[in-house]
Amino acid sequence: MTDGLNNAITRREILPLAGLVAGLGLGSGLRWWRRGQSALAPGQGVVLRPPGARSESAFLAACTRCAQCIEVCPDNCLLPVDLGSGLLAAATPHLIPRQTPCHLCRGEEQLLCIAACPTDALAPVAEHRALTMGTALIDQATCLAHLGTICRACWHACPLIDEAIVLDERGRPTIVEEACIGCGLCDHACLVEPSAITMLPFGRRTAEVGRAREVERG
Amino acid sequence: MQIHRRDFVKLSAATTAAAVASGSALSARPKTESKDDIRWAKSVCRFCGTGCGVQLGVSGRHLVALRGDPEHPTTKGLVCAKALFLPKIIQAPERLRYPRIRSRGKLVRATWDEAMELTAERFASAIREHGPNSVAYYGSGQALSEESYLANRLFKGGIGTNNVEGNPRLCMASAVGGYVSTYGKDEPMGCYDDIEHAKTFFLIGSNTAECHPVIFDQIMARRRVGDRANVIVVDPRRSPVGTISDIYLQPIPGFDLALLHGMAQVIIAERKYDEAFVKKNVQFKAVVDGTPKKVGFDGYREFMQDFTPEKAAKICGVPAQDIVRAARMFVQGPTMSFWTMGLNQRITGVWANNLVHNLHLLTGQIGKPGATPFSLTGQPNACGGVRDTGSLCHILPYGRVVKKAEHREQIEKLWGCKPGTIQAKPGLHTIEMFRALGRDEVQAMLVLTTNPGHSLPNATVHREAMGKPRKNKPFMCVIDAYPTRTTELADVLLPAAVWAEKAGVFGMSERRYQYQPDVIDPPGESRSDFDFLLDFAGRLEGKGVVPAGFISAKFKNADDVWEEMCEASRDTAYDFTGMTRERLKQERGLRWPTPTEDHPGTARRFVKGEDPLLDSGPYANPDLKPGELEFYAAPDKRATVWLRPIKPPAEPPDEDFPFVLSTGRVLEHWHTGTMTRAAPELRRAQPEAYVEIHPDDAQGLGVNNGDMVRIVSRRGEAKMRAKVIPMPRPGMVFVPFHWEDDDSLINRVTLDAYDPGSKQPEFKICAVRLAKA
Numbered sequence: 005m006t007d008g009l010n011n012a013i014t015r016r017e018i019l020p021l022a023g024l025v026a027g028l029g030l031g032s033g034l035r036w037w038r039r040g041q042s043a044l045a046p047g048q049g050v051v052l053r054p055p056g057a058r059s060e061s062a063f064l065a066a067c068t069r070c071a072q073c074i075e076v077c078p079d080n081c082l083l084p085v086d087l088g089s090g091l092l093a094a095a096t097p098h099l100i101p102r103q104t105p106c107h108l109c110r111g112e113e114q115l116l117c118i119a120a121c122p123t124d125a126l127a128p129v130a131e132h133r134a135l136t137m138g139t140a141l142i143d144q145a146t147c148l149a150h151l152g153t154i155c156r157a158c159w160h161a162c163p164l165i166d167e168a169i170v171l172d173e174r175g176r177p178t179i180v181e182e183a184c185i186g187c188g189l190c191d192h193a194c195l196v197e198p199s200a201i202t203m204l205p206f207g208r209r210t211a212e213v214g215r216a217r218e219v220e221r222g
Numbered sequence: 223m224q225i226h227r228r229d230f231v232k233l234s235a236a237t238t239a240a241a242v243a244s245g246s247a248l249s250a251r252p253k254t255e256s257k258d259d260i261r262w263a264k265s266v267c268r269f270c271g272t273g274c275g276v277q278l279g280v281s282g283r284h285l286v287a288l289r290g291d292p293e294h295p296t297t298k299g300l301v302c303a304k305a306l307f308l309p310k311i312i313q314a315p316e317r318l319r320y321p322r323i324r325s326r327g328k329l330v331r332a333t334w335d336e337a338m339e340l341t342a343e344r345f346a347s348a349i350r351e352h353g354p355n356s357v358a359y360y361g362s363g364q365a366l367s368e369e370s371y372l373a374n375r376l377f378k379g380g381i382g383t384n385n386v387e388g389n390p391r392l393c394m395a396s397a398v399g400g401y402v403s404t405y406g407k408d409e410p411m412g413c414y415d416d417i418e419h420a421k422t423f424f425l426i427g428s429n430t431a432e433c434h435p436v437i438f439d440q441i442m443a444r445r446r447v448g449d450r451a452n453v454i455v456v457d458p459r460r461s462p463v464g465t466i467s468d469i470y471l472q473p474i475p476g477f478d479l480a481l482l483h484g485m486a487q488v489i490i491a492e493r494k495y496d497e498a499f500v501k502k503n504v505q506f507k508a509v510v511d512g513t514p515k516k517v518g519f520d521g522y523r524e525f526m527q528d529f530t531p532e533k534a535a536k537i538c539g540v541p542a543q544d545i546v547r548a549a550r551m552f553v554q555g556p557t558m559s560f561w562t563m564g565l566n567q568r569i570t571g572v573w574a575n576n577l578v579h580n581l582h583l584l585t586g587q588i589g590k591p592g593a594t595p596f597s598l599t600g601q602p603n604a605c606g607g608v609r610d611t612g613s614l615c616h617i618l619p620y621g622r623v624v625k626k627a628e629h630r631e632q633i634e635k636l637w638g639c640k641p642g643t644i645q646a647k648p649g650l651h652t653i654e655m656f657r658a659l660g661r662d663e664v665q666a667m668l669v670l671t672t673n674p675g676h677s678l679p680n681a682t683v684h685r686e687a688m689g690k691p692r693k694n695k696p697f698m699c700v701i702d703a704y705p706t707r708t709t710e711l712a713d714v715l716l717p718a719a720v721w722a723e724k725a726g727v728f729g730m731s732e733r734r735y736q737y738q739p740d741v742i743d744p745p746g747e748s749r750s751d752f753d754f755l756l757d758f759a760g761r762l763e764g765k766g767v768v769p770a771g772f773i774s775a776k777f778k779n780a781d782d783v784w785e786e787m788c789e790a791s792r793d794t795a796y797d798f799t800g801m802t803r804e805r806l807k808q809e810r811g812l813r814w815p816t817p818t819e820d821h822p823g824t825a826r827r828f829v830k831g832e833d834p835l836l837d838s839g840p841y842a843n844p845d846l847k848p849g850e851l852e853f854y855a856a857p858d859k860r861a862t863v864w865l866r867p868i869k870p871p872a873e874p875p876d877e878d879f880p881f882v883l884s885t886g887r888v889l890e891h892w893h894t895g896t897m898t899r900a901a902p903e904l905r906r907a908q909p910e911a912y913v914e915i916h917p918d919d920a921q922g923l924g925v926n927n928g929d930m931v932r933i934v935s936r937r938g939e940a941k942m943r944a945k946v947i948p949m950p951r952p953g954m955v956f957v958p959f960h961w962e963d964d965d966s967l968i969n970r971v972t973l974d975a976y977d978p979g980s981k982q983p984e985f986k987i988c989a990v991r992l993a994k995a
Contacts, residue, residue, distance in 0.1 A: 110928020110943065148303055153290070154435040155303035156462065156889055157907040163927070165947070171465050175431075175442055193907040195303050195890075 051089075051098040052186060052203050054082055055106060055135045056118040056126035060205065066125035069095040073117035073126060079107045082117060099137075101188020101203050108132050108163060108187060133164065136206040138186030140169075140179045147200040149176040158190035158201060264291055264810060265738040266728050267305045268312075268364075268721045269892045271599025272436050273730025274301050275810050278309075278722055280741045285309040285722055294810050296414040296732065302435035304892060307901035308721070312742075314900035316704055318717035319746025327691070329715055334747060334757075337714045341668075342761035344697040344713075345381075348665035349767040354383040355645075356665040358655050361388035361613055362672035363604030366726030367735070368780040369751040370603075371787050372773070373670065374613040376759050379637040380768035384615050384624055384649030385664065389672045390604040391614060391652040392679075395980035396566035397597035398609055400575020403864065403979075404583075406856035407795055408609060408621070411827035412558070412594025413732040413813060417441060419592030420558035422452040422551055426478065426578060427564015427986075431462035432889040434598050437560065442466050454548050456481060457564055459884065459914070459950045469548050472951040474539040475882045475987045476871035479570060481545060482577035483868075484534025487526040488549035489584055496586030503853060504583045508865035517865060525865045537868060539951075553585050556592025562600060563886070567985040571977040573866040580863045589829045589851035599731040600893075606729010606814075610796055611787065615649035619787070620794040624648055636790055638772070651981040652678075653974050659696050660687030666697040668758075670751050671718060675708035676894040676962055679983045680974035682938050685711065701754055704896040707962050718751055719744035726752070726780045727806060729814075733824070735801060736811035752780055795827075795835060795855055828853055871987040872975035875953065879935060879989035881919070882954045885968055895960035911942040911966035914956040915992070920946040923992055930995035933957065935988055938970030941995050955992065 054073055057063045074082045074097050081104035082097045097117070099106055109115050118126045129135055140158075148155040159177045162169040168183040169190060177190075191201040260279040267274040275294025279287030288308050292299035321337035322329035348356045359377045361370055370388070377386045401408045417440045430438040444451035445466055455467040458475045473481045489495050506522040507514045517525070531542035559582065565574040579595050587593040599605045612619040622629035630644045650658050656678060658664045667688075678684040688698055689711030700712035703720045723744040729735045744750075749757075759773035777783050781803050788799045791814070798814040800821045806812065813823035817834050826832045831848035835841045841854035853861045875882050890908040891898040898904045913931055915923070925931055927946040932939055933955070942957070942965060950956045957968045973988035 107928060111926040111930070112928075113926070148306070152299075153301055153303055153306060154439055154889075156431075157303065160462075160888065160890075161907065166465075173442070173446055175439060175465070195307075195903045195907055197903070 051085060051093070052101065052138050052188065052205055054097050054099065054117045054126055055108070055115050055137055055185075056121070056129055057137070058125065058127060063125050064092060064096065066123045067096050068123055068125075070122060071095065071097070072120040072122065073097050076116040076120045078109055078112070078116060079104060081106050099188065101191040102199050103192075105188040105192040106137065107189070108135075132185065133183070135185040135187075138188070138203045138205045139181050139184045140186070140188070140190050141202045141204055142177060142179055143200045143202065146196055146198075147177070147194075148196060155195055157193040157195050161189040161193035163187060163189060260286060263739050263741050264293075265722060265741075266602065266730075266736045266811075267301060268308055268602060268897070269302075269304055270434055271363075271601055271604060271731040272297065272434050273602060273728065273732070273734060273736060273811070274305060274436050275299075275736070276301060276305060276308075278741055283742050285312060285742045291810065296734070297436050300436045300439055302889065304890065304898060304904065307898070307904055311897045311900045312721060312723070313745075314704075316900045317745045317748070318703060318705060318709070318715070319748065320717060321747065322712075322715040324713045329712065334716075334749070337716060338754075338757055338761060341697075341699045341714050342758060342765060344699075345666045345668075346762060346765035346767045348697070349381060352665055354381045355385060355649070356663065357381060357383060358385035358650065358659070358664045358667045359387065360652070360655065360667060360669045360672065360674060361386070361608065362670055363388065363390045363393060363599070363601030363608050365603065365607060365671045365751050366724065366780065367603060367607040367611055367729055367787065368726050368783040369670075369755060370607045370613040371611040371619065372752065372755045372759075372777065372783055373668075374611055374619070375637055376755060376762070376768065376773055378618070378624075378644050379634065379639045380759065380762065380772045382643050382645065384645050384647065385655060386613055386649060387615050387652045387655050388608050388613055389652075389674070389677065390601065390608040391982060392567070392677060392985070393563070393600045393982075394566055394597065394604055394609070395614075395982040396568065396571025396575055396977055397561075399572035399977070399980035400579060401597070403572060403862065404576055404579040404856075405828075405853050405861050407827075407853075409605065409733055409827075410594065410596045410731065411589065412596050413825045414440070415825055416556070416558050416592050416594050416596070417444065420444065420451060420556050421449065421592065422454065422554050422557040424454045424456075424552055424557060424559040424578075424581070425463055425467075426456040426482075426559065426561045427566070427574070428560050428562040428598060429457070429459075429461040429463055429564075429886055430560060430562075430598070431465070433562060433600065433887050434560075435889060437598065438463070438466075452551050452554060454551055456548075458882075458954055459886075459956050461886075461949065469544065469551060471540045471544055471548060474951075475884060475954055476568070476570070476874065477538040477868065478565075479574055479577055479866060479868050480529060480534045480537035481540055482574070482581065483526065483529035484531050484538070484540075484542075484545040485549040485552060486577070486580055486584055487529045487534065488531060488546050489553060489581070490523060490526060491530075492550075494550075494553045495584040499586030500584060503851065503860055504863055505858060505860040506863045506865065522863060522865060552581060552587075555585065555587045556590055557582070557585070557587040558592060559595045560598055562598045564986060566597075566980075566982055568982075568987065569872045569975055569977050569984045570866075570869050571982050572979040573864070573869070576864040576866055579861070583861050583863050589826060590849075591826075594826070597731070602730060603728040605731055605733070606727070606735050610729060615651050615655075618644070619790040620796040622794075633790070636786070638776075640769070651976075653976050653981065653983055656684040656687050660684070662692075662694050662696055664696055665694075667699070669698065669700045669702075669708060669712075670754075671702060671720075673702070673706040673708045673894040673896060675711050676706060676967065676969065677959075678974070679969055679972040679985050680937050681967060681969035681972075683974070701751060702896075703748065704900065706894065706896045707967070716754060717744075717746060717748040718754070719748045723748070724750035724752065724780075727784065733813045733827075734811040735798065735806065735814060737803075737806035739807070752783075793839060795841070797835070797839075872984050873936075873973050873987065873989045875989045879991050880953070881990050881992060883933065883935065883968075883971060883988050883990040884950070884954060884956050884986050885959045885972060886956060888958045888960065891958070891960035893960070894962065896962075898960070908958075908960070911940070911957060911961040911968065912945045913942050913992075914945050914947050914949050916948055916950050916952045916954070917946050918952045919955075919992075920944065923994065925992070925994055932993050932995045933968070933971055933990050934993070935971040935973070935990045937973070940968050940971050941965040955990065
């Protein structure tokens with residue numbers, strides 16, 4: 005599922021690099037390369053970038069792989085993308101909220117990863133609300149609340165409670181896409197396995213993904 | 223009931239699938255066969271007092287899934303997320319498996335026989351040397367009714383001490399005090415069915431959304447139908463209940479009595495009270511020089527002059543116009559009130575309960591479909607299991623009290639005791655019991671299926687009483703299923719079978735007794751509390767401190783005990799002699815009174831046509847017309863509207879300790895969390911303690927969201943992360959009490975002052991100061 009999605013999204017980003025790709029050969033090599041390009045972590049779905057990250061291509065161009073953001077993260081939620089995900093993305097920072105979500109540096113005055121970034125790969129934001137790491141998407145087919153069991157774990161975990169996740173008149177959580185900053189605390193809190201919440205990198209339309217899921221399920 | 227039932231078929235199938243998945247994800251458990259191999263057994267949820275009907279999916283002797291029981295008459299298949307994890311929780315690796323005895327400071331494995339013999343000997347020697355009042359029982363609203371009944375029988379009738387207490391003292395004692403002082407009879411007279419008839423809900427001191435989620439869901443459903451229900455919420459903290467409120471009032475903690483009086487004053491001033499109802503069914507009383515005195519409606523009206531909305535507003539901190547709005551909405555009946563710990567866990571707990579009843583009595587919002595004052599219970603079996611079986615220090619089974627000679631005689635006769643065995647003086651109530659333990663006056667204590675080392679207020683003191691090594695240290699026997707902050711203090715620790723591992727009866731908030739079967743085997747050498755009590759009683763009989771055969775000759779199993787319980791209820795207001803064991807196994811619970819085997823159970827007490835006690839027996843009244851109401855258990859058959867003064871909390875905030883601390887719960891965990899923390903999913907969703915601080919206060923303190931904060935009271939301190947959020951009112955902080963590590967143990971900070979009537983401690987209010995850690 006994620007393969008197809010990412011190919012679609014990153015196709016245009018691939019073009020300028022076509023020459024390089026040719027040099028590296030085709031077949032599996034291409035696949036490996038493109039995986040890195042599309043920032044796809046094996047088994048983890050699409051990669052989420054740290055707070056303040058610019059668009060994927062700009063981020064990849066600006067990030068020096070210095071790992072300073074990874075080192076300063078107080079919750080150790082930033083991880084380097086491994087080599088298995090492709091050469092281009094290797095060692096760039098990402099987060100897997102289901103394992104360790106972004107706690108927005110808890111009590112710190114500013115986000116430490118942004119402050120630590122020596123380039124403009126991670127750019128300062130005016131306030132937490134302005135962050136655009138990604139957008140949460142609730143899969144209503146597996147979300148307990150949507151299935152009829154009373155659960156508000158994601159709503160409770162949301163740092164923008166009642167703004168980014170609101171409860172409908174049946175007490176079911178709904179994501180407000182414009183307000184969601186993509187920290188992934190909801191994904192981390194989700195009680196079902198696998199999580200009923202998918203974190204989409206900012207800019208990916210949740211509706212698009214939702215449709216793709218429908219298609220996949222048949 | 224039109225209420226939602228969200229596309230039920232799809233729901234239960236999917237929920238089952240989810241539950242099966244979580245069940246089979248357990249380690250060491252063989253992968254579950256296909257869903258067809260699962261046998262479903264009806265049971266009851268193990269958590270709160272809602273008493274949700276559940277179905278247990280059993281494969282062989284393994285519990286592989288749980289789903290809501292769609293055929294359950296009141297909860298209709300709904301459950302909250304916690305319940306789904308019960309299969310995993312009950313089969314968690316954390317479970318205790320073997321008896322242990324403390325040796326050189328460590329708990330080392332022992333045989334059941336060794337552990338039981340030591341326990342019995344320590345109890346027997348204490349009784350011989352210091353008399354029966356040197357031993358004590360501290361039980362639980364989570365034990366089976368038969369277990370509580372048996373323990374109460376053993377201690378009060380066998381050993382001859384009234385030192386029988388339990389955690390319901392921390393939970394609903396004030397609600398009992400409220401019902402008894404107002405109506406002469408404990409327990410909600412209404413039922414869950416009233417939810418679908420109510421037009422207005424008055425929720426006070428109850429975070430129903432998280433503590434009784436299924437009730438909350440049913441209230442929410444009443445806002446989706448044509449005749450949309452109103453919801454008034456009163457809570458100093460803006461809890462998730464706020465998501466469905468029309469009016470949300472946040473009084474100063476401890477001063478909601480003025481708010482309740484203020485509403486009553488508006489109702490009287492605007493002549494919105496039910497004059498005919500009041501004339502027929504109500505009397506007005508005030509306590510003058512320590513004695514209750516009738517003051518009449520005029521006396522009440524005069525008293526209420528001090529609580530005009532403007533005056534009440536000054537006391538409780540809620541704007542006068544909001545008090546008026548709430549009062550006007552309250553009278554748009556049928557009106558149903560719900561409350562829990564916010565009212566009960568207070569030194570004015572009984573009074574606060576009385577004042578809620580006042581509103582219902584003035585407006586006649588009682589005894590009609592949808593109109594009732596309903597106290598929600600926090601534990602699955604506090605109401606039917608502890609309150610009703612008389613397993614507290616001042617009461618005897620089914621509405622009897624130790625103070626009345628007539629009641630003692632009835633029970634002594636039933637139990638086969640020598641006359642005079644049951645003491646006339648109430649035993650030590652919870653806080654005094656643990657204080658006496660600290661003074662080494664109680665020399666041996668049995669703690670059964672509860673966690674006082676975590677749940678008692680002012681915990682440091684009471685933990686030392688239980689566990690601090692000293693000369694003549696009292697002996698502590700603890701029986702539990704999980705390691706807790708109490709099991710670590712035990713001298714003998716016994717592994718308990720729980721819930722689906724043993725059969726018996728739970729009695730929940732709405733007077734419904736429900737049978738739960740044993741469908742799986744307990745882990746290791748665990749035994750039920752029932753088997754433990756039988757063994758313990760037999761050994762005490764052998765040592766001559768309990769009359770020979772007092773327990774052992776009469777009971778072999780829980781069914782035998784149930785038979786005697788039915789007998790004990792005969793001719794009382796609880797009469798459930800018609801609830802045979804067979805019937806309970808068939809039905810999805812029955813509401814007492816159920817005096818005959820063909821009686822369907824009682825939806826509404828005190829109502830002619832519904833309450834069988836008005837048809838026959840000592841309370842019968844043939845002159846009443848169907849639907850008419852009579853408070854038959856009250857003096858003059860009239861309920862009492864009490865004139866209660868305002869009394870500040872035991873420890874109001876001051877210069878040194880400027881904040882009010884209140885504690886509470888989250889949806890994902892339950893009480894001391896020993897069960898829910900055994901589910902990794904619940905633990906991940908709510909991993910650690912936190913303190914909610916209002917943004918204005920946080921700014922003043924220089925605390926950011928996520929900072930570590932110290933919370934200090936005169937008694938102790940805790941350290942946890944700040945959650946800066948406008949939920950508590952300014953000047954108040956809120957901490958959920960589920961986590962057990964030393965930093966999170968918020969009960970080291972709370973206060974053990976208690977209500978002089980109900981003896982329930984004031985968990986909800988104490989003074990603290992905060993500082994960035």
